[in-house]
Amino acid sequence: MAQVKAYVRPMQGWWRRNPYFVRYMFREASSVFLAIYAFILLVGLARLAQGEAAYNAWLTALASPASVVFHWFALLTVGYHAYTWWQVAPKSAPDIRIGGRPLSQMVITAGGWLATLGASALIYVIVRWM
Amino acid sequence: MAEPRTIKIEVLRYNPERDLEPHFQTFEVPFTPDTSVLQGLQYIKDHLDGSLTFRWSCRMAICGSCGKMVNGKPVLSCHTFLRDYYPKVRIEPLDHFPILRDLAIDQTDFVNNKLPSVKPYLMPKDEKPVSEGPFLQTPAQLQQYYQYSQCINCLLCYAACPQYGLNAKFTGPAALALLHRYNADSRDQGWEERAELLDAEEGVWGCTLVGYCSEVCPKQVDPAHAINQNKVNSAMDYFGLLKFLMPRGGA
Amino acid sequence: MKRSNEPIFWLLFGAGGVLSALVAPILILITGIIGPIGPWMPASALAYARVHGFAQHWLGKLLLLAVISLFLFHAVHRIYHGLHDLGLHAGTGAKVAAYGSALAGTLIAACLLLVIGF
Numbered sequence: 001m002a003q004v005k006a007y008v009r010p011m012q013g014w015w016r017r018n019p020y021f022v023r024y025m026f027r028e029a030s031s032v033f034l035a036i037y038a039f040i041l042l043v044g045l046a047r048l049a050q051g052e053a054a055y056n057a058w059l060t061a062l063a064s065p066a067s068v069v070f071h072w073f074a075l076l077t078v079g080y081h082a083y084t085w086w087q088v089a090p091k092s093a094p095d096i097r098i099g100g101r102p103l104s105q106m107v108i109t110a111g112g113w114l115a116t117l118g119a120s121a122l123i124y125v126i127v128r129w130m
Numbered sequence: 131m132a133e134p135r136t137i138k139i140e141v142l143r144y145n146p147e148r149d150l151e152p153h154f155q156t157f158e159v160p161f162t163p164d165t166s167v168l169q170g171l172q173y174i175k176d177h178l179d180g181s182l183t184f185r186w187s188c189r190m191a192i193c194g195s196c197g198k199m200v201n202g203k204p205v206l207s208c209h210t211f212l213r214d215y216y217p218k219v220r221i222e223p224l225d226h227f228p229i230l231r232d233l234a235i236d237q238t239d240f241v242n243n244k245l246p247s248v249k250p251y252l253m254p255k256d257e258k259p260v261s262e263g264p265f266l267q268t269p270a271q272l273q274q275y276y277q278y279s280q281c282i283n284c285l286l287c288y289a290a291c292p293q294y295g296l297n298a299k300f301t302g303p304a305a306l307a308l309l310h311r312y313n314a315d316s317r318d319q320g321w322e323e324r325a326e327l328l329d330a331e332e333g334v335w336g337c338t339l340v341g342y343c344s345e346v347c348p349k350q351v352d353p354a355h356a357i358n359q360n361k362v363n364s365a366m367d368y369f370g371l372l373k374f375l376m377p378r379g380g381a
Numbered sequence: 382m383k384r385s386n387e388p389i390f391w392l393l394f395g396a397g398g399v400l401s402a403l404v405a406p407i408l409i410l411i412t413g414i415i416g417p418i419g420p421w422m423p424a425s426a427l428a429y430a431r432v433h434g435f436a437q438h439w440l441g442k443l444l445l446l447a448v449i450s451l452f453l454f455h456a457v458h459r460i461y462h463g464l465h466d467l468g469l470h471a472g473t474g475a476k477v478a479a480y481g482s483a484l485a486g487t488l489i490a491a492c493l494l495l496v497i498g499f
Contacts, residue, residue: 005146006228006236011295012468017202021292024340028466031459034401037409038452042486042493044412045445048436049496052429059427063417071413078405085402088339091358092395095274095314102273105355112402120407127411127426296465326382335387338462365388 027084030077037074086112134160138218139170141182144229152229154220155179161212167221168196168207171233184233191348194284197224198233204289204346224285226295240285244301247327248309253320271316278311278356280349287343287353293336300336301327303343303353310356321372329367334360390458390480397455400447408448433497442494449490453483 015021040062047058061067089112090105097103136158144152157178159170168186175182184207186196191209198207199222201215212219227235258265287303288294294302301309309328313321327333337357344354366372415422425431435441457479464471 004230004236006230007144007146007149007152008228009152009225011292014292014295015466018342020342020345021340024342025463025466028338028459028463031456031463034405034452035456035460037405037413038449038456038486041412041445041449041452042490045436045449045490045493045497048429048433049493055429055432059417062413068414068418071409074413075406075409078401078409081398082402082406085398088341088354088358091339091341091344091352091355092362094359094362095355097270097273100270116403116406119403123404123407124411127416128422292466296468326384329384330382331385331387332382333385335385335391338466361388361391365392368384368386368388 023084026077027080030081033074033077034081036070037078082116083113086110086116134162135216136160137170137212137216139174139212140218140220141171141174141233142222142229143182143232145181146231159212161216163211163213165212166208167198167200167205167210167212167215167219170212170219171207171221182233183231192282194282197284197286197289199223199225199289204286206284206286206348209348224289226289226291226298227285235285237285239298240283240288240302240305244305245283245308247301248305248312249320249324250308250312252312252315252318253323254317255319265317267316274316275311275314278307278314278351281307281311281347281351281353282349284348286346286348287351290340290342290346292340292342293338297336299332301332303347303357304351306334306337306360307351307353307356310360313360325364325367328360329364334358334364337361390454393451393454393483394458397451397453397458400451401455404448405452436494436497437499439499442497446487446490446494450483450487453486454480457483 015025044055044058047054062071086109090108093108095102138156139159140154140156142152143149143155157174159173159178161170166189168189171182171184172186175184184196184198186208187193188195189208191206194206196207197204199205199220200207200210201220202222204224207221221233223229223233223235227237227239230236254265281304283304285304291300291303294300306328309324312318313324329335334357337354339354339358341354344352347353363372411422412427416427436445461471461476461479464475
């Protein structure tokens with residue numbers, strides 16, 4: 001092919017050009033909230049090691065409006081992570097066949113959502129009543 | 131008979147001999163409920179501007195030639211209809227490829243680099259003479275790779291893949307799906323030959339499971355599934371486990 | 382072609398992804414919302430004695446360590462790759478900072494759990 005001055009389009013702003021990509025970036029960004037939450041738990045663990053007074057101070061801080069607002073955002077974004085995680089989980093599974101027919105990807109996704117509900121119910125019951 | 135409705139088709143134009151940058155040009159094109167986007171482009175070329183350049187061939191979604199970005203989404207233009215975009219539609223060349231002219235992209239990276247790199251041919255354990263007849267395969271064995279063999283190389287998945295757009299060294303959805311197609315074929319024992327590419331950053335590890343490739347594929351090949359199930363295989367291979375599960379005897 | 386070391390990080394990312402998909406929402410709800418301000422959770426649920434007792438038990442330690450460590454490894458993997466998606470060409474330094482911080486968090490959590498004792 002003769003020399004042609006081909007034009008290369010820039011990638012800048014690529015994810016803003018399609019709602020699918022916006023949702024993808026939101027999914028990825030949920031990890032920031034998960035990281036901050038893990039850090040909050042780590043701080044709580046440190047306070048727990050320092051004794052009752054320090055731990056109670058941590059609990060008080062959790063009850064502050066700023067903390068509750070943060071946790072609401074964290075719940076939404078990490079909830080979105082959980083939702084999308086099970087949505088894409090079948091892509092990592094091998095091609096499973098049951099009795100000659102391929103296993104529907106929706107089965108794995110639904111199973112995942114049910115597992116989350118089940119684990120959540122179990123943890124709630126244990127923390128609340130046991 | 132009533133005047134046919136017209137739709138505004140906004141097309142990206144680029145003449146490498148004249149333009150520094152691409153620019154849009156709008157045409158008024160008559161259409162009916164069954165006019166495809168491709169037919170709209172052909173109307174422009176036949177009646178309004180003969181210089182408009184674009185690829186097409188079969189007009190029936192099997193050759194893979196006519197991929198375009200329509201309102202920002204990668205589609206086969208013969209399989210997409212103007213009635214769904216009235217009153218205005220924007221047509222651009224497939225994303226993530228250099229533009230040669232107007233709507234024609236440079237496909238050489240895929241054809242010359244990506245395709246050969248996955249060794250897309252059967253590598254049986256032992257060569258079998260023609261006199262011994264064909265390799266036999268059960269319907270169940272065929273089902274293991276059949277969907278991945280349906281790829282028409284239309285490149286919509288590459289236009290959909292931001293990782294390929296950000297780094298053209300990434301092998302990309304169609305080529306990796308084809309790699310899996312051969313690894314999953316019972317007649318093939320070449321997974322070790324393909325492992326070097328599979329296990330590299332350019333292989334499955336360049337994928338972040340955006341998943342848009344599988345959304346846009348007109349043949350339901352599901353390249354995201356091909357790539358990501360091989361992340362498991364690649365991880366097992368990393369720890370030397372795959373050799374136990376899949377000796378050179380194959381899948 | 383160079384073999385990628387991604388499998389190590391990807392497996393940690395995957396484990397953290399499954400664990401967080403299963404329990405992160407409910408944990409956030411309990412520790413961050415209904416535990417501190419209710420409703421449907423008494424203040425005594427997160428009381429010091431109860432949580433401290435949990436952290437002293439070997440199973441409690443395991444669960445706490447798994448949650449903190451795997452959540453961190455999952456998050457830093459996504460954040461590191463997300464930088465690439467945003468066009469920020471973060472090199473080896475960013476990789477060390479990302480996974481290093483997850484490792485640091487893991488080690489700190491392990492030490493704290495040992496300090497808390499049995």
